[in-house]
Amino acid sequence: MGLMFKQLHSLFVGDAGPIELRRVHDEDTLAAIRAGMDEYAVLVFHDQPFTDDEHLAFAQRLDGALHTKLGSAAIQKNRFGNEALGDISNLGSDGEILKSDDRRRAYTLGNRLWHTDASFQDPPGRYSMLHAKVIPPVGADTEYADMRAAYDALPAETKALIQGLRVHHSIAYSRQTLGFDFSKDEEEALKGAVYPLVRTIPRSGRRALYVASHASRIIDWPVPEGRLLLRDLIEHATQRQFVYRHTWRVGDLVIWDNRCTMHRATPFEDTKHPRELRRVTTLDMGGPEMAPHTPQPSERPGKAGSLL
Ligand SMILES: [Fe+2]
Numbered sequence: 070m071g072l073m074f075k076q077l078h079s080l081f082v083g084d085a086g087p088i089e090l091r092r093v094h095d096e097d098t099l100a101a102i103r104a105g106m107d108e109y110a111v112l113v114f115h116d117q118p119f120t121d122d123e124h125l126a127f128a129q130r131l132d133g134a135l136h137t138k139l140g141s142a143a144i145q146k147n148r149f150g151n152e153a154l155g156d157i158s159n160l161g162s163d164g165e166i167l168k169s170d171d172r173r174r175a176y177t178l179g180n181r182l183w184h185t186d187a188s189f190q191d192p193p194g195r196y197s198m199l200h201a202k203v204i205p206p207v208g209a210d211t212e213y214a215d216m217r218a219a220y221d222a223l224p225a226e227t228k229a230l231i232q233g234l235r236v237h238h239s240i241a242y243s244r245q246t247l248g249f250d251f252s253k254d255e256e257e258a259l260k261g262a263v264y265p266l267v268r269t270i271p272r273s274g275r276r277a278l279y280v281a282s283h284a285s286r287i288i289d290w291p292v293p294e295g296r297l298l299l300r301d302l303i304e305h306a307t308q309r310q311f312v313y314r315h316t317w318r319v320g321d322l323v324i325w326d327n328r329c330t331m332h333r334a335t336p337f338e339d340t341k342h343p344r345e346l347r348r349v350t351t352l353d354m355g356g357p358e359m360a361p362h363t364p365q366p367s368e369r370p371g372k373a374g375s376l377l
Pocket of ligand 1: 180332
């Protein structure tokens, strides 16, 4: 089966085809998809007629063990009885559209903040694979930011400043910024996790900023200074030149690498139109790339100037 990539953005994102992923079992094609992920960080596959079981099986063939602690489990039971099959929808367990004051809706509105999946868990998410079943007539796109290109574009003094820093990620923090409060029990189940601010992605060797709305503070820094730096980095990384916007079609499967991208949902009339997607995310078991990076001589502080 021939697999080709067409780049959709000047920096990243490949349109991959023609291929029917549920029928892909051979190691050569799976390796070609992984190589495409290393290069493009986001791959778009149109016209994928996955059942949920086929979606789950393909994700494991491509990237191994699946994540089952994706945050929402703390506040609601999975609609499909399988925590590995993420319910990215505006529907309740009865299949009806959630009302505007529903707590589950308030929780999912957090997906409109820039984030990277499960960065508040240990292990976090590596590849997320989102499959579109029902799409509303207008809106509900997903935006992606290339955190490798954003890192590359930083001034040398900023690269030197941030090397070796570690960040605490917490979904309780990110949801609280929207006024959503977890109960004590929920918070207990979501204590957060600590990861390097700069990661080196295996195979490609590229460095990437690992930040998100879940990033609550920089370890060993005063909270205000840490939050200001995190906010500056997210603003830098989400400038338009680093962002691709995906407009969904039914049957699309988009795979993104959570280690080197951020994403966010865009608004739509979610109390009026159903939107239904399924997300499967693999476990990022870490390894050497999770260790803080040692700065190279070329990255050491130079002349004073703008940090971003
Ligand atoms: Fe997400």
